Amino acid sequence: MKVFYVTSECWPFVKTGGLGDVSYALPKALKKEGVDVRVILPKYSTIPTYLKDQLKEIAVFNVQVGWRNQYCGLLEIEFEGIKFYFIDNEYYFKREGEYAYIYGYEDDAERFAFFSEAVIKSMEKIDFYPDVVHINDWHTGMIPLILKSKYSHLERYKNIKTIYTIHNLQYQGVFGKEVLGDLLGLSDDYYNNGDVEYYGGVSFMKSGIVFADKVTTVSKTYVDEIQTPFYGEKLDGLLRANSYKLEGILNGIDYDLNNPTTDPNVFFKYDVNSIDNKVKNKLELQKILGLEINPDIPVIGIVSRLVSQKGFDLISYIMPELVRENVQLVVLGTGEHQYQSMFNYYGSKYSKKVSARITFDSALAQQIYSGSDMFLMPSLFEPCGIGQMMAMRYGTLPIVRETGGLKDTVQPYNQYTGEGNGFSFANYNAHEMLYCIQKGLNLYKDKDIWHKLVRNAMSTDNSWKNSAKKYIEVYQGILN
Template sequence: MKVFYVTSECWPFVKTGGLGDVSYALPKALKKEGVDVRVILPKYSTIPTYLKDKLREIAVFNVQLGWRNQYCGLLEMEYEGIKFYFIDNEYYFKRDGEFAYLYGYGDDAERFTFFSEAVLKVMEKIDFYPDVIHINDWHTGMIPLILKDRYSHLEKYSNIKTLYTIHNLQYQGVFGKEVLGDLLNLSYEYYDNKSVEYYGGVSFMKAGIVFADKVTTVSKTYVDEIQTEFYGEGLDGLLRENSHKLEGILNGIDYDLNNPITDPNIFFKYDINSLENKVKNKLELQKILGLEVNPDIPLIGIVSRLVSQKGFDLISYIMPELVREDLQLVVLGTGEHQYQSMFNYYSSRYCKKVSARITFDSGLAQQIYSGSDMFLMPSLFEPCGIGQMMAMRYGTLPIVRETGGLKDTVSPYNKYTGEGNGFSFTNYNAHEMLYCIQKGLELYKDKNIWYNLVKNAMYTDNSWKKSAQKYIEVYQGILN
């Protein structure tokens, strides 16, 4: 089976969030299952130099965008046994300076239309005509429509199927309807018949949902949630209409990269049989954060974007009560000013109990996963979530709200059977969350029960193997 995996970001080249992690780990897992998978993404200027220096140019061609005839370079490299291709155009992808983000520019529609058009042209340049094009999020949502409109009559393209994965429905790529003619060279019929129309604009994500052969999201619960008005972001009706081609497949985490027995970022290596070293990681973490060094004080970790989606309004509401508990809290991340300020305030006032690191530091993140006792993730919505799986991998018990992938991965502690790998609460309510935290704090005092739960968490299989096998089943389903 041949799969062309199309993404706007991929670790270790460039990433802003979970999509970057998935775009690296899933193809790697698919290859282990025998799939001929190749990955393609833009050649951003922010790709690290040590990787950029290994790229080899293999083709140069032009891409037509409306009246524009744009240069396109194609580069390749092999990384960990997988071929990666890079679409090069400095006008679109060289955004230098202190604020060189991947997204959020006024010409994002043009940038990712260029990328999508280039992807389909690349196939003939590398003589790789896949069975399935696997596209991700709004940036690539137009590919199934372009394929149908301009390529499906060509013999080598005629049998290619498309799978569209929605990582976060909130970001939809909605632009003015003029992009159909001005950029995409597509008939306004697609707008008039409502195939891509979205409240007077054109939605790249809607195009992906309508024209892809299969649509997946990153957890089973999220599939059900996005078909409701509350979670559907204005697309719930469309998703209900297309429910026959919706499926939820949980993300995983890379067990090679995230392994407490080999992780170079943590202070002491450990596994399920040497949990005394996990305690040593906690003591070292307390020391470097300036917290009271004490193994008996429960340490709660947060590694997250500090945005309302992640439940920080709940945390903000009960912070005065939370700091009165016998606990410590460490927060790592950046985001909305109100939450950054709130955590900075509590960190300065309760410096022995609260540590706020308003930055992104991947090494410190691993130290928080390994050194914390609990990991707080009370999201309003969470398509899949990576943090709770990372925490369990390192024997840190997650405290989550039952939504999306959090509900699908965290089994709440059952005091009658001893089963469970974390704690959860149902309603988006600050005091329900506080009660859940307090339940964890109380249980922490009983080390026999606690370490049984820690082992349950570490035994939980959140690797990519099962998910990769499920994706292969879906690929086969749309090919048959």
């Protein structure tokens, strides 16, 4: 089976969030199951130099973007046994400056219209006509429509199937209706008949949902949630109408990269049979962050974008009460100003109890996963969530709200059976969250129970192996 995996970001080349992790780990897992999988993404200026220097140019061609005839370079690198291809056009993807980012520009519609056309044309240049094109999020949502409208009459393209994965429904790629003709060279009929129209604009994500052969999202609970008005971001009606082709497949994490026995960022290596070493990581974390060094004080970690979706208004509301508990809070991330300021304030006022690092630091993130006792994710919604799975891998018990992938991966502690790998609360309520935190803090005092839960968490299988097999079943289903 041949799969072309199309993404706007992929670790270690470029990553802004969970999509970058998935785009690396899922193809790697698919390859282990015997799939001929190739990955393609834009060649951004922010790709690390050591990787950029290894790219080989394999083709140069032109791409039509509406009336524009644009240069396109196609580059290749083989990384960990997988071929990665890069679409090169500096006008679209070389954004300069210390804080250059990959999304959020005024010309995003044009940039990803170009990318979508270039991906399809690149198949000819590398002589790789896949059975399945697997596309991800709004940036690639126009590819199924372009394939059907412009290429389906060609023998090599007509049998290609498409699967569209929604990682976060909130980001939909909505632009003015003129993009259809001006950038994509498509008929206004697709707008007038409602296929891509979204409240007077054109939605790349809606196009993906309508024209893909299969639509997946990243947890079973999220599939159900996005078909309701609260979570559906005004696409719930469309998703209900297309429910026959919806499926939820839980993300995983890379167990080779995220392994407390080999992780170079972990101060003291450990596994499920040597969890006593975990406390040494906590003491080292307390030391480097300037907190009181005390093995008996539980540490709650947060590694996240500091945005409202992640439940930080709940945390803000109960912070005065939380700092009165015998607990330390360690925060790493950047985001909305109000939350950055709130954590900076508490970090300054309670410097021995609260540490706020308003930055992105991948090494410190791993040290927080390994050195914390609990990991807080009270999200308003969470399509899948990576943090809770990372935490469990490192024996740190997650405290989550029961939504999306958090509900699907965290089994709350049951005091009668001893089962569970974390703690959860149902309602989006600050004091329900605080009660859940306090339950964890009280249980932490009983080391026998606590160590059993840590072992449960570390024994939970959140690897990509099972998920990769489910994706292969989906691919086979649309090919038959």
